[in-house]
Amino acid sequence: MLRLSGVTVVRGGAPILDEVDWRVREGERWVVLGPNGAGKTTMLQVAGAQLHPTRGTAEILGETLGAVDVFELRPRIGLASAALASRLPADERVRDVVLTASYAVVGRWREAYDPVDETRAQALLSAMGAAHLVDRRFGTLSEGERKRVQIARALMSDPELMLLDEPAAGLDLGGREELVRRLAALAADPGAPALVLVTHHVEEVPPGFTHAVLLRGGRVVTAGPVDEVLTAEPLSDAFGLRLRVDHADGRWSARAAG
Numbered sequence: 001m002l003r004l005s006g007v008t009v010v011r012g013g014a015p016i017l018d019e020v021d022w023r024v025r026e027g028e029r030w031v032v033l034g035p036n037g038a039g040k041t042t043m044l045q046v047a048g049a050q051l052h053p054t055r056g057t058a059e060i061l062g063e064t065l066g067a068v069d070v071f072e073l074r075p076r077i078g079l080a081s082a083a084l085a086s087r088l089p090a091d092e093r094v095r096d097v098v099l100t101a102s103y104a105v106v107g108r109w110r111e112a113y114d115p116v117d118e119t120r121a122q123a124l125l126s127a128m129g130a131a132h133l134v135d136r137r138f139g140t141l142s143e144g145e146r147k148r149v150q151i152a153r154a155l156m157s158d159p160e161l162m163l164l165d166e167p168a169a170g171l172d173l174g175g176r177e178e179l180v181r182r183l184a185a186l187a188a189d190p191g192a193p194a195l196v197l198v199t200h201h202v203e204e205v206p207p208g209f210t211h212a213v214l215l216r217g218g219r220v221v222t223a224g225p226v227d228e229v230l231t232a233e234p235l236s237d238a239f240g241l242r243l244r245v246d247h248a249d250g251r252w253s254a255r256a257a258g
């Protein structure tokens with residue numbers, strides 16, 4: 001699904017991603033964790049064919065970035081991020097926010113969409129608990145409602161790879177738990193795309209996620225199965241803080257130790 005080899009992104013003369021090697025296979029559900037400025041969003045932008053590495057190779061869905069038309073590649077990738085959300089017109093109806101994703105465009109540009117697409121958009125909004133919002137304008141939604149609509153949008157093109165950048169940011173406790181529940185359902189669906197979720201908090205890792213990669217200072221600290229990576233030592237290393245990590249009922253929690 002995805003293979004980054006020696007991926008380096010240089011900005012302002014310094015690497016903000018530094019020799020990153022990372023591989024996501026079909027069916028895997030990954031969480032990307034790390035402190036502020038670790039390079040999580042940058043890595044996701046490379047994975048989403050939104051940004052070319054300065055050095056190294058990014059292979060996405062069998063294509064090599066730089067040797068493929070990104071406009072053909074992008075519809076195969078579902079992406080939900082704050083940067084993308086900010087480009088969605090505030091006066092756009094929720095239905096159209098979701099529908100336009102099939103064409104990887106922002107803002108309605110066609111007069112008519114296929115009824116099959118309309119039905120699919122409605123079904124995805126239902127699956128995200130947002131069916132009742134279909135006629136609302138995107139700009140009038142609460143933060144939690146926007147996140148759920150964005151995920152429905154990201155699923156619209158039936159992507160092979162789905163990238164979610166901090167989908168729980170700005171949500172209250174109820175909103176977070178609701179989102180975690182829906183992402184857990186998505187993770188458990190064998191027909192769902194390979195999933196990558198960026199977060200700051202282990203509490204937001206949905207049950208059913210299989211792998212984790214920890215970043216710090218643009219470098220990979222650890223990557224592998226969640227049971228090995230979401231433990232005190234690697235997380236303490238990544239966040240530069242001695243942590244106690246608990247795991248119960250498929251969920252994680254972390255706090256400063258001692």
Ligand SMILES: Nc1ncnc2c1ncn2[C@@H]1O[C@H](COP(=O)(O)OP(=O)(O)OP(=O)(O)O)[C@@H](O)[C@H]1O
Pocket residue numbers: 011012016034035036037038039040041042043200
């Ligand atoms: N154009 C740029 N010029 C200089 N530095 C940049 C540029 N873009 C990003 N950076 C820096 O690169 C680093 C990584 O940024 P990135 O947004 O990928 O981190 P992140 O892990 O997603 O952070 P956060 O958790 O705060 O969202 C940050 O220190 C950021 O300030």
